[in-house]
Amino acid sequence: MFLKFKDEVSSILSNALAKAGYEADDIALSESPHADISSSVAFKLAPKYKRSPKQICEEIYKHINIPPDTYVEKAEMTGPYLNFFVSRDFFNETLLHVLLERDDFGNLDRKGKVILEHTSANPDGPLHIGHIRNSVIGDTLTRILKRAGYEVETQYYINDMGRQIAVVVWGLMNFKFDSSKKTDHAIAEVYINANKSLVDEKEHSPEVDAIMKKYETGDADTIKKFKDAIDTAMLGIKETLTRMNIHHDTFIWESQFVRGGEVDRIMKRIRELDRAKVQDGALMVDLKDMGIQKSLVIQRSDGTSLYTTRDLAYHEWKAARSDRMIDILGADHKLISSQLKAVLHILGIPEPEVVIFEFVSLPEGSMSTRRGVFISADELLDQVEKAAYEEVNKKRPETDEEFKKKVAAFVSIGAVRYDIVRVSPEKATTFDWKEALDFEKQGAPFIQYAHARACSIIKNAQDEGIVYENYDPNILVEEQELALIKKLASFGSSIDNASRELKPNLIAIYARELADAFNQFYRYVPVLSGEPEFRAARLALVDCSRIVLANALDTLGIVAPESM
């Protein structure tokens, strides 16, 4: 709705500019506290036409002609600014559209197939609190892109050819596997022990090398060992992801590109490039002209491939199966991903869009699965769930055990997801238990609560036999009502921005602002307890709020509860 309003303003303003004899490549529209949308074009034109912004603004203003049947009510001139305001139709039709489109309200109609890769943590232990920043950003972006209209396939790239997996396999042959533990945690224990042992007793290192070699050459017994180890770890990882409401459509094993010949083919293509050089028997590409000083090694002197080479093959494969590729990667992949993009570019293969997120560290420093220094996602979720349970127990002591557990589960998942997604990916964060367990913050529970409150009002209305089928939207004129409707109307615009800029935190902000607007409306405007003539329209507004709150929460992968 807001997008349509913006388009209308845009064409009205462009026409006025043309009639006034001005040419502007940017009409400088922006949201503003002074209007529903405002323009500062006059400033932009001032130097070019050597007149004061105020003077220019007046001339444009004189030529503004607002056609009937638009969402634009009026334009005003305030100093050198042009302010535009929405019309009554805008409010009325927003409600109409929400009630008509329901779950689909806010969806856009972009087209195309997107392959989005996220999480892709090495299967050598459980996901930790750094990994799930990747998962939550990736999953939320997936939901945003789906609402924007794209067909999205999510992929988890399993690095099964790395040394760390060979260490796990070696560890499983030499250390006890604790089957009483969750499988990924048991794998981590073996991995940590194996690493310790490999540091202390260097003579075992060749055994790991031998295992790796056997896997690469396709030894059937070794392949089985790798598969078992990885499946064991992935079982636990998937369990954690499912708990967090995160799903991957496909799991791609790195080794498939070696065995399938794609890696050899891409190495051959690179070898034929002018910029390729062989140094000490290793194949390298020079990327200096692309702003990257370091040459990239494509093939080892012993003829085997490297991680990056296999990743190149993977991306070539993805490019053939999608219109758009998006990778969610940690900050440690900045250089490698720009090298990857550069090589793909040289080869004429479409490049992925890379979303980089900065590290989550512990107060004592960075995390490491290998050293056993990390807080697992499971531990975080368990602790938060426990705190959430205590909270429900305090606030709803009269409810039964099953209810409390259910609420604790969705509140904790919501709190963790929201806490991660609300911060821009480019900010590095330090994990803090006290903060993670604090429910006083205006986070997911706040939004879920607003939704539950809306549901409660609707339920009360049903019990009292109040319906809104023939509501008159024109009587919604209170400041809080109008502010709330405007917020509802802008959901699509938030999806548009978030999907365009790949910024999931915009939806987190939107959801919070919507809950805010709803709470203020609730506080000031009586729905069922007010004058009967207002009931129907206000009830309709509550239902619309409920729908859009649910849509926003769904986009964040958070449960929208009827009661909590």
Add this chain to the structure above:
RNA sequence: GGGCUCGUAGUAUAGUCCGGAUAGUACAUGGGCCUCCGGAGCCUAUGACCUGGGUUCAAAUCCCAGCGAGCCCGCCA
């Protein structure tokens, strides 16, 4: 040493790409608000753009130089 990213109230952050009208929000701190649809709520006060230059009619935003933090710079992944 080189490269990339970040620096906004006591704390956590939005805004920065694309410069514009009183820098938005939460927690914490101080005041208020339930005979009333769910108080996990609402209202209100205090408080911030790392430093120094530059560009501009206008800088949190762009440029340069510092300072501080994180990440990367391996024939690892």
